[in-house]
Amino acid sequence: MRVDAGLSKLLGLSRTIVAGIAESGDVLLDGAPAGKSDRLIAGAMLEVTLPEPEKPVVLQAIPVDGLVVLHEDDDIVVVDKPVGVAAHPSPGWTGPTVIGGLAAAGVRVSTSGSAERQGVVHRLDVGTTGVMVVAKSEHAYTVLKRAFKERTVDKGYHALVQGHPDPSVGTIDAPIDRHPKHDYRFAVVAGGRPSVTHYEVMEAFRAASLVDVRLETGRTHQIRVHFSSLRHPCVGDLAYGADPVLAKRLGVTRQWLHARRLSFAHPGDGRIVEFTSPYPSDLVGALDLLRAEA
Numbered sequence: 268m269r270v271d272a273g274l275s276k277l278l279g280l281s282r283t284i285v286a287g288i289a290e291s292g293d294v295l296l297d298g299a300p301a302g303k304s305d306r307l308i309a310g311a312m313l314e315v316t317l318p319e320p321e322k323p324v325v326l327q328a329i330p331v332d333g334l335v336v337l338h339e340d341d342d343i344v345v346v347d348k349p350v351g352v353a354a355h356p357s358p359g360w361t362g363p364t365v366i367g368g369l370a371a372a373g374v375r376v377s378t379s380g381s382a383e384r385q386g387v388v389h390r391l392d393v394g395t396t397g398v399m400v401v402a403k404s405e406h407a408y409t410v411l412k413r414a415f416k417e418r419t420v421d422k423g424y425h426a427l428v429q430g431h432p433d434p435s436v437g438t439i440d441a442p443i444d445r446h447p448k449h450d451y452r453f454a455v456v457a458g459g460r461p462s463v464t465h466y467e468v469m470e471a472f473r474a475a476s477l478v479d480v481r482l483e484t485g486r487t488h489q490i491r492v493h494f495s496s497l498r499h500p501c502v503g504d505l506a507y508g509a510d511p512v513l514a515k516r517l518g519v520t521r522q523w524l525h526a527r528r529l530s531f532a533h534p535g536d537g538r539i540v541e542f543t544s545p546y547p548s549d550l551v552g553a554l555d556l557l558r559a560e561a
Contacts, residue, residue: 270304271286271303274288278315278317288316288317289301293318295312295313296311296312297311298312298314327356327367329367329371330372331352331364332349334346334349334363334368334372336372336374339403342402342403342533342534343403343411344374345400345542346365346398346400348365350396352368354366354387355384362393365399366387376402379402379409386401387402388401388412391526392488392522392524395522396524397525397526397527398543400542402534407535411534414531415485418484419532420531421481421528421531422482422485423479424480424524424526425546426477426478426490426522427475427477427501427502428475428494428502429510430474431471432466432478432494435468435471439466441496442457442459442461443456443486443488443492444456453492454492460484463483464481464489465480465483472558472560473560475557479527488507491507491522494507495508501523502514502522502553503520503522509522517553517557519549519550520549525547527543528542528543529542
């Protein structure tokens with residue numbers, strides 16, 4: 268195996284952290300520094316010097332502009348997440364978070380999970396808007412985590428992608444893992460984690476298509492990676508190959524991707540509940556411009 272993949276399994280650390288250790292010269296194979304993409308050899312002497320543990324992330328209860336509570340009961344709180352807001356605190360992130368915003372609003376969430384991720388059963392990217400559920404009770408946390416793992420949650424997104432996917436209704440079944448050269452990105456990689464995306468074109472424009480997307484799996488950046496792999500990246504998603512000229516013309520400064528709906532069995536009584544989120548103004552503006560050109 269590669270050094271980053273093998274050590275990740277051996278030590279229980281993320282590949283990003285392992286790659287950083289290797290780049291610092293702290294991974295030795297038979298006494299020689301090993302890069303993250305070098306291969307582990309059976310019988311070789313492996314020496315790893317671990318970095319000092321990071322300081323724990325502190326949850327800050329700070330109000331979040333634009334964070335709307337769509338529903339709240341004893342078990343769950345469902346929010347409409349605005350752009351520029353992370354799901355939870357993490358090392359290096361100093362901006363607003365859903366968990367911090369809920370804490371500032373006096374919403375108490377489940378204490379299950381790590382300290383900074385308490386109550387979080389799924390995440391949306393910082394640049395992705397839309398509907399997100401957070402567990403308030405310990406029972407809800409357990410039930411919802413299992414539901415996401417067993418893929419019984421219906422996750423529906425709308426994406427504006429460049430060009431015109433062919434066929435107009437289809438399934439993208441391609442494994443995803445960390446990008447071999449860029450740790451902050453993901454890619455379709457042989458041997459990656461199974462990833463399945465179903466889509467249907469809702470509206471076609473001259474330069475782009477509005478697509479309804481249903482996720483069967485929930486990999487990081489899955490929609491962005493899958494459509495980029497088809498050469499139809501989300502409009503405005505410069506990290507995954509989007510055209511900056513088109514993004515500027517449409518006034519899009521992030522990926523045009525919105526978590527439109529979320530449906531699941533309520534952890535309290537098992538009834539199916541569904542929540543939807545309207546498009547924010549920047550995404551509406553881009554669609555208006557495209558429709559005006561038609």
